[in-house]
Amino acid sequence: MTETTTLYEQLGGEAAVNAAVDIFYRKVLSDHRINRFFDDVDMAKQAAKQKAFLTMAFGGPHNYTGEDMRKGHAHLVKLGLDDSHFDAVIENLGATLVELNVPQELIAQVAAIGESTRNDVLGR
Amino acid sequence: MSLKTIKLNDREIACQEDDSVLDALLRDNIDIPNNCRKGVCQSCMIRSLDNAPPAASQKGLTDVLQHQNYFLACLCYPEQDMTISLNKPKDFFTETTVIDKKLLNSDMLLLTLKCSTPLDYYAGQFVNLKRHDGLQRSYSIANNHLLNPDSLTFHIRKLKDGLFSEWAYQELAVGDTLDISDPQGLCYYLPNQLDQNLMLIGTGSGLAPLLGIISEALHQGHRGDIHLFHGSREIEGLYLIEEMQQLTQQYQNFYYTPCLSSETLANGFAKGRAHDVAMSNIPSLKDWRIYLCGHPDMVHQAKRQAFLKGSAIQNIYADAFHVGTASVK
Missing domain, CATH: 3.40.50.80 (Nucleotide-binding domain of ferredoxin-NADP reductase (FNR) module)
Incomplete structure (x- = not known):
């Protein structure tokens, strides 16, 4: 049975993304290690991007390519975005899912998808 | 389901069964921003000018955007013929007449304009006021359309070296005409949640x-x-x-x-x-x-x-x- 159910479906699909996006974004904006990177962004646009990112990390439908990730973060890499900041985002992602009572094995899968973008995000 | 027609300005675009509005527009080489094509990025948001678009195509949009018949072209499978617009309301102007002008304090002017035809606006939206030589500035509508469907009030702050505000203070007079754009903006009240703080x-x-x-x-x-x-x-x-x-x-x-x-x-x-x-x-x-x-x-x-x-x-x-x-x- 579980073989035919995708990660995205197990997590609860779009409803789960909607539940997670505000919690995740609040954590990121409250996190002093990384919130300066979000000082100048338009919040509504950023929330849409967070939703697209979470949809991807949840194994859902997305059009993100490694190239998009590189282009989207290149200006932040110039400002000093590095592994420690990436770690902080992944940590906030995990904490969001814990708060939503997502089982640990699914959190690990989400974190792994998030992790797979590290080199593109950091422009390596 | 069968072929539907999408009207855009003076063009008619055929939308095949199983095609989204975005598919149809792109097939006709119409330049419309788009990215994810799954209703997430919202870059293909456009507006229906006649009927309410299918509810599924408004998924995730704020209530004011839904109210103004905006929808996501990539999620829209038309249920009937549609007339759409890629333009912004700032492109359309109406003539108004100045009916009152008074000071609220030393540098705030209350300007009241009367429209020849009632304007479809919501309190909190803004319009561009356009002087006859084309100089334009955006001002928010300060009154309520339920009480005054054909008049609009604005608060014009006197700005140092402000071309438009100086002119409005010094020269604009009751009886003068002034062009205003269609109302724009989504920062307005909707009576859909009367108990909300x-x-x-x-x-x-x-x-x-x-x-x-x-x-x-x-x-x-x-x-x-x-x-x-x-x-x-x-x-x-x-x-x-x-x-x-x-x-x-x-x-x-x-x-x-x-x-x-x-x-x-x-x-x-x-x-x-x-x-x-x-x-x-x-x-x-x-x-x-x-x-x-x-x-x-x-x-x-x-x-x-x-x-x-x-x-x-x-x-x-x-x-x-x-x-x-x-x-x-």
Whole structure:
């Protein structure tokens, strides 16, 4: 049975993304290690991007390519975005899912998808 | 299901069964921004000019966007023929006549215009006022369309070296005509949640759209609390103080806090920037609707503060006033 159910479906699909996006974004904006990177962004646009990112990390439908990730973060890499900041985002992602009572094995899968973008995000 | 026709300006585009509006437009080489094609990025958002679009194509849009028949082209499988627009309302103008002009304080002008035909607007939206030589500025509508369907009021602040405001003060006279664009912007009141608490924060002439929103909310019988915070550096920057105080007497659910950020303290005024005062006054903004109008820095900071205080992003409505350029949503 579980073989035919995708990660995205197990997590609860779009409803789960909607539940997670505000919690995740609040954590990121409250996190002093990384919130300066979000000082100048338009919040509504950023929330849409967070939703697209979470949809991807949840194994859902997305059009993100490694190239998009590189282009989207290149200006932040110039400002000093590095592994420690990436770690902080992944940590906030995990904490969001814990708060939503997502089982640990699914959190690990989400974190792994998030992790797979590290080199593109950091422009390596 | 069968072939549907999509009208765009003077073109007719065929939308095949199983094709989205985005597919049909792209097939006809119409340049429309798009990215994810799955309803997430919202870059292909356009507007229906006749019928309400299918509900599935409005998924994730704020209630005011849905109300104005905006939809996502990539999620829209037409159920009937549609007329759509990729243009913005700023491209359409109507002639109005100045019917009143008076001062609210030493540098705030109350201008009232009458439209030859009633304009479809909502309090809190803005229009571009256009002088005959083409000079344009954006101003928010300060009154309520339910009470005055064919007249519009604006608060025009006198700006040092402000081309338009100087002209409006010195030369524009009752009886003159002035062109205005179609109303724009999504920072307005919708009577869909009468019990929701509202927080409105404005600096300077940011009071104008908030006044319209408050007037409409009270007119619609809004039952939730309505908290207005109006801020300026000095007391001279505030206006309509007595009128707002009277309104608190008249409506139990309306609260007004004038705020001064300068060092001088005056009786009856809160000390501090309006958004800081507002945020420290109210412990949680969960399920509140927030309206922010005025200085871009205030709007930017207050958006984040409101979100971190528990307000959902789609419940934060903002209009940042950029001096000398068009008002930008």
